Amino acid sequence: MSLLLEKITTKINKYRCDKTLRQVAMTVPASYSSPHNVAILSMVGKRVVYDYLVAVKSFLLYVGVKEVHVLSDGTLDVDDIRVLNQHVPGIIIHDADELDMSHLPRGNCWERLVMLLTLAKDHYVIQLDADIVINGEMGEVSKAIASNHGFILGNEKWKKPVSMKEMANIAKEWGSCHIQGYSEQYFDRLPLFSESDCQYFRGCAAFVGLPASEHYLSILRQFSAQMEAEIGDKWYLWGSEQVSSNVICSLSPGMSMLSWPKYQTYQFPLSNEPIKNASLIHFMGTYRYHKNMYKKIAQDAISSMV
Known part of the structure; x- marks a missing residue:
């Protein structure tokens, strides 16, 4: 066509x-x-x-x-x-x-x-x-x-969660320029996840x-600030909300x-x-x-x- x-x-x-x-x-x-x-x-x-x-x-x-x-x-x-x-x-x-x-x-x-x-x-x-x-x-x-x-x-493709470190390694292999894959490369560098065995739901x-x-918003601000510190103004591109939603869901019990x-x-x-x-x-x-x-x-x- x-x-x-x-x-x-x-x-x-x-x-x-x-x-x-x-x-x-x-x-x-x-x-x-x-x-x-x-x-x-x-x-x-x-x-x-x-x-x-x-x-x-x-x-x-x-x-x-x-x-x-x-x-x-x-x-x-x-x-x-x-x-x-x-x-x-x-x-x-x-x-x-x-x-x-x-x-x-x-x-x-x-x-x-x-x-x-x-x-x-x-x-x-x-x-x-x-x-x-x-x-x-x-x-x-x-x-x-x-x-x-x-x-x-x-x-x-994502029936099960993966660790934050594993997600970072996968995203690095992609070498993606899209904000979702690009930001996921930095998960293993964020203090928010450094002392956690959190599993990431993509x-x-x-x-x-x-x-x-009552903790979601404070976690969101913490995560957003750490991502912006790593990737700068790219964090303001379309798709960063999708990543943030996934992170909040991943940190929610059950x-x-x-x-x-x-x-x-x-x-x-x-x-x-x-x-x-x-x-x-x-x-x-x-x-x-x-x-x-x-x-x-x-x-x-x-x-x-x-």
């Missing part, structure tokens, strides 16, 4: 997908409750209001929470907020200016991470990206919440669960990687299992409109919201 034809096809598929996602506006409001003090957080902007509603309403069909929180990316307007309140009664919407971002990078999803860890002072917290669709039961997630253990979205920040702790491909990022990597067998699909980036799969899975989810 030529590059021009590929761009045209993607544009058409996006239009059709967006039209399908808007059908969530015709569904009944979400209802939710939980015996556990669980809060779920997503960062949402005008461009993904309906994507988010599919994500959160499909999630709430399978997992109970006590509170639903949204961090505005700064683009939500009065109409967007009205739609969110209509479909998720009791939703709590935050602005970035509420957050204490001192001694931390800004932008590139850092505010989302800080909001998550702020909520984690008093709640079991779940980060749910707006480009996720829940397609089936999530017993592992409900069990983690009940056991007060953490979880993180992984993939086939997962995805799109979907994580963390038991309550952390586990969700089973892949039952919980997956679509096409990252490719799974030979039918997509319909997955319980959670994260439709990230390039492959979001591949074979109209996001549209199909979202349509099925919306049909369940009766």
Whole structure:
């Protein structure tokens, strides 16, 4: 397929997908409750209001929470907020200016991470990206919440954690210039890990669960300062929040990687299992409109919201 034809096809598929996602506006409001003090957080902007509603309403069909929180990316307007309140009664919407971002990078999803860890002072917290669709039961997630253990979205290549030193050695072999691999090369030099046998979970920040702790933010600032001391301004590049999320998850007791491909990022990597067998699909980036799969899975989810 030529590059021009590929761009045209993607544009058409996006239009059709967006039209399908808007059908969530015709569904009944979400209802939710939980015996556990669980809060779920997503960062949402005008461009993904309906994507988010599919994500959160499909999630709430399978997992109970006590509170639903949204961090505005700064683009939500009065109409967007009205739609969110209509479909998720009791939703709590935050602005970035509420957050204490001192001694931390800004932008590139850092505010989302800080909001998550702020909520984690008093709640079991779940980060749910707006480009996720829940397609089936999530017993592992409900069990983690009940056991007060953490979880993180992984993939086939990183089913198990590795030591910080081992991760540093692997990353050095890659010689990667991308901020994630680049910063992981320095793990064996950070004082934060020097007297710890911490195991590193190389997962995805799109979907994580963390038991309550008042220590996460202080650990985050400590880690960020040590990374910046090692690599300088590179630490402010897109992707450093992903590394930081992995580190916080890795330092959380009882952390586990969700089973892949039952919980997956679509096409990252490719799974030979039918997509319909997955319980959670994260439709990230390039492959979001591949074979109209996001549209199909979202349509099925919306049909369940009766």
